[in-house]
Amino acid sequence: xxxxxxxxxxxxxxxxxxxxxxxxxxxxxxxxxxxxxxxxxxxxxxxxxxxxxxxxxxxxxxxxxxxxxxxxxxxxxxxxxxxxxxxxxxxxxxxxxxxxxxxxxxxxxxxxxxxxxxxxxxxxxxxxxxxxxxxxxxxxxxxxxxxxxxxxxxxxxxxxxxxxxxxxxxxxxxxxxxxxxxxxxxxxxxxxxxxxxxxxxxxxxxxxxxxxxxxxxxxxxxxxxxxxxxxxxxxxxxx
Amino acid sequence: xxxxxxxxxxxxxxxxxxxxxxxxxxxxxxxxxxxxxxxxxxxxxxxxxxxxxxxxxxxxxxxxxxxxxxxxxxxxxxxxxxxxxxxxxxxxxxxxxxxxxxxxxxxxxxxxxxxxxxxxxxxxxxxxxxxxxxxxxxxxxxxxxxxxxxxxxxxxxxxxxxxxxxxxxxxxxxxxxxxxxxxxxxxxxxxxxxxxxxxxxxxxxxxxxxxxxxxxxxxxxxxxxxxxxxxxxxxxxxxxxxxxxxxxxxxxxxxxxxxxxxxxxxxxxxxxxxxxxxxxxxxxxxxxxxxxxxxxxxxxxxxxxxxxxxxxxxxxxxxxxxxxxxxxxxxxxxxxxxxxxxxxxxxxxxxxxxxxxxxxxxxxxxxxxxxxxxxxxxxxxxxxxxxxxxxxxxxxxxxxxxxxxxxxxxxxxxxxxxxxxxxxxxxxxxxxxxxxxxxxxxxxxxxxxxxxxxxxxxxxxxxxxxxxxxxxxxxx
Numbered sequence: 088x089x090x091x092x093x094x095x096x097x098x099x100x101x102x103x104x105x106x107x108x109x110x111x112x113x114x115x116x117x118x119x120x121x122x123x124x125x126x127x128x129x130x131x132x133x134x135x136x137x138x139x140x141x142x143x144x145x146x147x148x149x150x151x152x153x154x155x156x157x158x159x160x161x162x163x164x165x166x167x168x169x170x171x172x173x174x175x176x177x178x179x180x181x182x183x184x185x186x187x188x189x190x191x192x193x194x195x196x197x198x199x200x201x202x203x204x205x206x207x208x209x210x211x212x213x214x215x216x217x218x219x220x221x222x223x224x225x226x227x228x229x230x231x232x233x234x235x236x237x238x239x240x241x242x243x244x245x246x247x248x249x250x251x252x253x254x255x256x257x258x259x260x261x262x263x264x265x266x267x268x269x270x271x272x273x274x275x276x277x278x279x280x281x282x283x284x285x286x287x288x289x290x291x292x293x294x295x296x297x298x299x300x301x302x303x304x305x306x307x308x309x310x311x312x313x314x315x316x317x318x319x320x321x322x323x324x325x326x
Numbered sequence: 327x328x329x330x331x332x333x334x335x336x337x338x339x340x341x342x343x344x345x346x347x348x349x350x351x352x353x354x355x356x357x358x359x360x361x362x363x364x365x366x367x368x369x370x371x372x373x374x375x376x377x378x379x380x381x382x383x384x385x386x387x388x389x390x391x392x393x394x395x396x397x398x399x400x401x402x403x404x405x406x407x408x409x410x411x412x413x414x415x416x417x418x419x420x421x422x423x424x425x426x427x428x429x430x431x432x433x434x435x436x437x438x439x440x441x442x443x444x445x446x447x448x449x450x451x452x453x454x455x456x457x458x459x460x461x462x463x464x465x466x467x468x469x470x471x472x473x474x475x476x477x478x479x480x481x482x483x484x485x486x487x488x489x490x491x492x493x494x495x496x497x498x499x500x501x502x503x504x505x506x507x508x509x510x511x512x513x514x515x516x517x518x519x520x521x522x523x524x525x526x527x528x529x530x531x532x533x534x535x536x537x538x539x540x541x542x543x544x545x546x547x548x549x550x551x552x553x554x555x556x557x558x559x560x561x562x563x564x565x566x567x568x569x570x571x572x573x574x575x576x577x578x579x580x581x582x583x584x585x586x587x588x589x590x591x592x593x594x595x596x597x598x599x600x601x602x603x604x605x606x607x608x609x610x611x612x613x614x615x616x617x618x619x620x621x622x623x624x625x626x627x628x629x630x631x632x633x634x635x636x637x638x639x640x641x642x643x644x645x646x647x648x649x650x651x652x653x654x655x656x657x658x659x660x661x662x663x664x665x666x667x668x669x670x671x672x673x674x675x676x677x678x679x680x681x682x683x684x685x686x687x688x689x690x691x692x693x694x695x696x697x698x699x700x701x702x703x704x705x706x707x708x709x710x711x712x713x714x715x716x717x718x719x720x721x722x723x724x725x726x727x728x729x730x731x732x733x734x735x736x737x738x739x740x741x742x743x744x745x746x747x748x749x750x751x752x753x754x755x756x757x758x759x760x761x762x763x764x765x766x767x768x769x770x771x772x773x774x775x776x777x778x779x780x781x782x783x784x785x786x787x788x789x790x791x792x793x794x795x796x797x798x799x800x801x802x
Contacts, residue, residue, distance in 0.1 A: 096793045098747070102757050103786050105793035116800075124797045129753045135740050137688060139710030139731075143744035150748045177704070230690035259647045263687025268775040270685070273339045275782040276651045277687065280353070305783030 090207065092120040093158035095196075097168045098130035099297045107297055110324035111164040111199055118209045127154050131163075133171040137264045141178065148175055149185065152192050160206065161196045164320050165296050166228020172196040173231065198228055200295050200319055204237040211244035216325040218290045220317075221253040223260060223281070223303065225296040238295055238319050245322060253292075254284040260294075262302040278306050285314060293317050330658040332670065332679040338656035339685075348484055352653045355483045359644040362589025363695070370585065380578050381699040384635035387571055391625055394536040394569045395616070401539030405601030407612040414619050419450035421615050422528065422561055426456050429559060431526035434458035437543065437550035438465050439530025440478055440638055441563045441617055443660045444673070447528070458528055459520045461549035463513050470497045476654030476662060479587050479640040484653045517549065527553035527609070531564035532637070533579060534614075536571050540600040541614065544583065544593040551595050560602070560609040565617050567625075567634035579637060582697035587639035620673045629708060633668050635698040642692035642702065648685060657682060664692035668705045676713055676730040683709035684731075754794070761788050 092115055100108040112122045131151060136144035152175065155161050163169050173196065175189035203209045220242060228234035242250050261267065261277030268274075282303070285292065292307075292314055294300055304316035330338045342348055367373045387394050399409045412418035426434065434451065436442065436458035448469075451457050460469040464481040468474065471493055475481030482490070491504035500512055529550055533542040541562055543550045554560050570579065584590040602612040625631055643649045643663030654662030659670040659679060667686060671679040683706045692702040713731035746752045763769050764787055769776075779785055 098753075101793040102760075102788050105789050105791065105796055108793040109796070112797075122800050124794070124799075126794045126797070127750045129747045129750060132747075135744060137707065137710070138736075138740065139707075139712075139714040140737070140740040140744075141711045141715065143740045146744045147747045226687070226689035226691075230694055259687050259689035259691070261647070261687060263689070265775070266684070266687045268778040270336055270339055271778045271781050272343050273648065273651060274687070276343050276349075277647045280647070280651065301786050302783065305779070305785065308784040309782065 090120045091159040092122050092162050093155055094122050094124045095128060095161050095163040097163055097165045100164055104297050107164055107318040107320055110320040114212050114320055114323045115162065117212055118203060118207055125154055131168040131171040133168060134264055136171065136178065145178060148178055152188050156188060156192050158195065162199055162202045164199045164318060166198045166225050166232050166234055167296050167298055169196050169198040170227040170231040198232055198234055198295060200238040200241055201232065201234050204240055210240045212323050214323045214325050215246040216322050217247035219249045219251050219288055220291045220293050221251045221285065221289045222256055223292055223294040223299060224257045225294050225299045226259050228295050229257060234295065241323060251288050255281045260299045260302050262299050267302060275306065278302060282306065289314055291315050291317050293319055293322055295319050330655050332658040332682050335656060335658065335681045335685050338658060339652045342652035342656045347486060348653060349651065351484060351486045352650060355480065356644045356650045359589060363586060363641060366585040366589040366591065376578055376582055377697055377699050380582055380697060381635065383570060383575050383578065384698050387569060388567065388625055388631050388634055391566065394571055395566060397536040398534050398539060398569045401537065402614055405539045407539065407601050407614050410613060410615045412615050412617050415445035418445045418563060418615050418617050419447055422447060423450060423454055425561055425613055426526055427454060431456065433523045434526045434528060435461050435520055435524040435553050435557065436528040437545060437553040438462035439563060441530050441565050442528065443475060445619065461517050461553055463510060463547060466513060467493065477640060477643055478638050521552045521556050524557040526559045526561065527557040528561050529554050531562050531568050533576065534564055534569045535573050536569050538573050538600055540598050543597045546594040548595055551597050554597055554599060555608045558609055559611045561613045561615065563615045563617055566621050583637050583639050586641040586697040624672050630672060630705060632700050633672060633705060635700055636665050637698060639697055641695040641697065645691040645695045647687065647689060664702045668702055668709060671709055676717065680713045680731045683713060757788065757792060764788060
């Protein structure tokens with residue numbers, strides 16, 4: 088079934104990892120979607136919201152609503168940014184008109200892997216990657232959106248790929264936005280606990296969120312690890 | 327570790343992380359409790375329904391707290407208990423001190439209670455030379471060591487058996503041992519003597535049943551049973567939020583609490599006390615001190631009210647990756663972990679505890695395990711907002727309090743961020759500037775957050791070209 092999808096690149100994806108966003112668009116198109124990208128978009132407002140600056144966050148969230156409210160479906164390569172959009176009705180709880188518009192937008196905002204599996208009913212996107220992959224359950228996707236089985240189903244269909252069970256798969260990577268720079272040692276200790284379960288069987292640690300992967304990749308590189316951090320979309324776009 | 331304050335959370339955390347014995351003990355213990363909890367709830371098919379029911383009972387009760395408290399007091403008094411109201415910690419401590427003084431009590435014993443930790447009751451009684459002996463093994467260890475509990479239900483979770491063995495050698499003069507059996511036997515012998523001699527027993531309260539006036543104390547060592555039955559006088563300190571409407575509601579909470587806390591199906595002892603003992607074998611007097619200490623203010627706030635639904639099981643501590651890494655003392659507050667991070671700022675104010683809502687990665691593991699479904703991440707976010715925007719007015723017409731954690735430079739930074747981010751043109755311009763800036767060799771050292779990031783992790787760089795400048799439009 089062909090679906091019209093408005094791509095939300097996320098600010099990190101747009102500015103730091105365009106290849107992840109491109110991979111997301113490619114996979115969606117391969118799955119039969121018509122993908123559009125509105126260059127008026129910027130950010131979901133989560134950085135300010137999570138720091139307590141809700142007035143500043145609201146101004147950015149209103150823009151998001153205006154840009155995306157005409158879309159059929161909004162898809163982002165991030166559970167965290169999608170979960171933020173799902174929080175808009177709470178953010179505008181004292182402004183009925185904006186709350187209604189926010190609810191409409193939240194209803195059609197989807198995280199990439201769950202959109203493929205739940206909305207399109209697709210698990211095999213025709214990808215091939217010879218690698219042993221461990222999965223990081225990014226917190227907001229896992230606990231706010233219930234994303235757990237979807238990425239595993241998608242990975243299971245990738246030719247040549249072996250999914251390795253990670254004991255600390257559901258443990259937080261320690262990123263947490265400004266938390267990672269407010270408490271760098273604590274943030275890193277949480278990450279090191281997560282990474283302590285990696286062993287020589289693993290080539291790639293993957294997730295649905297570029298923010299977690301920024302934290303994970305930065306530490307793996309600092310330690311000189313041979314394990315690569317890859318976004319799910321990059322794996323699914325591999326042929 | 328006991329001098330730690332919430333304001334210095336970042337430094338407290340660093341200090342905890344540098345202690346390998348501490349972090350090792352915490353990881354083992356929290357993993358064990360989390361595993362036991364998972365196994366215990368796995369055997370309950372209607373676990374989610376139980377949580378939903380418990381949350382509903384608590385929400386209902388807290389919305390009509392005055393009604394249920396009146397009912398509880400009437401029924402407790404009918405059964406012969408004496409009920410005292412304490413507006414704050416000072417009043418509560420004064421009530422207990424006066425009760426002990428009037429009776430000339432000399433030997434006081436106490437079972438584990440977070441409410442009495444909250445009001446610093448031991449220190450208050452010590453002023454009269456009446457410091458109670460803690461009788462929960464963990465609490466007794468903490469008291470011997472001159473420390474404070476670092477966990478809601480496992481006060482000495484931060485200590486290894488070796489450290490406890492050394493403490494016993496030092497304080498009790500016993501031969502060296504790190505065998506838990508030997509150490510527990512030593513504690514039992516010594517505590518028995520205190521029970522036998524005690525003339526006043528102090529406990530907390532897990533639940534107060536409005537329709538019967540019954541108080542419940544849950545525990546595993548039998549020490550609370552003895553504390554509440556052997557001395558002639560029993561004083562129970564109960565937060566006003568502990569009341570539940572019906573005896574039948576216990577069916578829900580007694581299934582949830584032990585499984586969430588220690589992974590037990592039931593606690594070993596469940597003492598249900600309705601008035602003093604009419605046969606005269608048990609306590610001749612039962613006093614219940616109802617503690618407000620900021621709770622009625624929290625109840626008045628509809629969003630924050632759910633904080634008081636907490637049944638103090640400690641599951642959120644065991645599940646929290648921050649708590650698992652640094653333990654309870656780093657929070658610098660009586661209540662540590664995720665529940666402490668939302669409760670403490672509300673009880674003692676943002677001024678001294680406004681850092682705690684920021685001491686979380688917002689991973690949400692706490693919300694997942696909470697037996698009464700407190701939405702801790704949402705409350706953390708709301709408290710962060712209040713920390714930088716100020717708190718709402720306490721009463722209609724009263725002024726809102728000023729923000730306590732608004733740093734001028736940070737606030738300016740977020741205003742600038744918002745101004746840039748709501749315009750694609752400004753966003754493009756800012757990212758172009760950053761692309762130029764990151765080419766400067768010293769750029770990463772100039773910008774504080776990036777410096778903090780790079781202390782342990784390689785920093786990413788902006789891509790040569792953003793996605794927006796590469797997008798060629800949809801493929802049809």
